[in-house]
Amino acid sequence: MNLLWIALGLLLLPALWLVVLPLRRAAEVHDAQQAYETEQRDEAQNVAVYRRRLASLEAARERGEIDATRFEESRLELDRSLLEDTEARRHSPLKSPRAGRILVPMLLVALVVTSLVWYQREGAEGDLALFAARQEVANSPDGSLPMLIERFEEQAERQPGNPKVWLSLFPLYRDSGQFEKAIAALEQLIELEGRQVNLLAQLAQMEFFVANRTLTDDVQMLVDEVLEQDPRQPTVLSMLGLEAFDHGRYEEAIDYWRRAIAGMNNPDSAEALRNGIAAAQQRLGIEPEEAGSGNEGPSLNVSVSLAERLRSQVSEGDTVFVVARDVKGELPPLAIERATVSDLPFEVTLDDSDAMAPMASLSKVDEVNLTVRISSSGQAMPQPGDLVGRAGPVTLGDVQGPVNVVIDGIVD
Structure with a gap:
């Protein structure tokens, strides 16, 4: 974890340098702007144009081309135009290049704090902690499944809102025979991730086995919810086939398992169901579809x-x-x-x-x-x-x- 914070600090250095860069160039930019404004001669040119136009008006009045009233109106218009041009081009005094320096450290602090807060909310610090826990157990001479479960349970206490914690704990509980804890982990995962079909199917399967392979009311409700969203969900169909097989409804079991195989991506799981179909066909006294293929499996x-x-x-x-x-x-x-x-x-x-x-x-x-x-x-x-x-x-x-x-x- 210390390496993570060192890496974050190294990534922040270029960002902080970009923030400080304008401050380092402030004096240079100030001097260049001041030199430009000093050398600017727009106002003098405006005054020269004004004088030429006024002289033209006076000459026209002396030649009798315009009367005194027209002359005064034109002269007032020239005066107004000169004032407007001069006002529009007037520059406010330049501020000192040291002005606003206090904003730079404030921006630096804000950048660091914002980055850390964003990482805490959106980053993968919790996932890295899970990975570190798994590596610790894998590299330990005394590493075992109970130790891994203990490490992940510690992470569950520290970050109960991380769905990957419960996603990691569920198979560990299941494989170690702690079925009640496996169900609790699945329920916590569903609460965080929503009622996703695959999660509901696994929950139905776990409750089915805990209930001694019985379709209790709770299991049936989960089955109905899953099949309403996905009638081809293989986990639930496999479970229903097993329940039918246990109660001697072999034709129904075969139908469920065939539909489950159609939606499966795991060839090993599909092969296991084919073996189940062959066993059900043997119980019915018919020739198994896979007979002679060598895939019946051990007994x-x-x-x-x-x-x-x-x-x-x-x-x-x-x-x-x-x-x-x-x-x-x-x-x-x-x-x-x-x-x-x-x-x-x-x-x-x-x-x-x-x-x-x-x-x-x-x-x-x-x-x-x-x-x-x-x-x-x-x-x-x-x-x-x-x-x-x-x-x-x-x-x-x-x-x-x-x-x-x-x-x-x-x-x-």
Whole structure:
């Protein structure tokens, strides 16, 4: 930041020099103007012309060409003309070349203050602070995603009106699984930038996943608002396809995903949706469009059971979440399936159609960690008292048969 202010100071120097330049030339200009006015002979020429015309009038009167009355009128007209010419050409006295010098430092101060105020309002100082925070974490031996989030949260406190702060925080919260904070960041961004379609679509998607992939009233209102402005919005159409797939409406899911692909610019996201379409077609018992192309994507069979000692702590209607995450934990969940305790034990297949978002799916990684959690509240985020089981890392493609996960722990 110090380099920024040094650069601004260097840029101001030429401007200040231009302001001072007229003051340095003031004495020279004053002397030249005074010399010009001293040498000017316009008044003498006017008087000479006046005398010649008056002599002509007198000669005409003596020859009898004009009478005394006409002579007096003409002479008065000449007198008036001489006075007017003399008054028009009269110059006010030149001021001292030192006059007005006080204005120069005032202008210099005003220029500097105006420049700094303008930069504070319109400049990119806040964006530079964000860049510096990112570079600090990138260059730190202990740099991590939590550290980057902490640095950006500090910037959010210092410059809450900068939309780029919230635009940077949103994906960090999302990728670290802090979905409530991701929603809050999106809402703050929408408040600053207005209800833009792409922002509303991302907000609808986040609230949809936080609500366990359910179209709540709030999510539906956002969906309606987005589709009213852009019926081809791919994020919302992808989400609607996922909701239809979860509830067995496979033909509807295929229709949504095909419309989403038509509006997508990201080939990876489009490929993930094509894999979802192929999975939906398999569920319908028809030949997948992409069959034989090698693009179906990886899948993972998971066998889930509950330790007998914990059976008394759950109810038949409690929700069971089966979640696959990347080993580093940097991405959103790669695949999620839901069931209930009454289904235990059960076997489930995870694939790209179970992804929370097209940019985070099983196709993006080679290894995953598996977490199975029983939630009495039905909340997507772990709560103290939830029962949990884990397995991994599991290498996709190398697993023979289902991966066994036993729910045998309790979330602190």
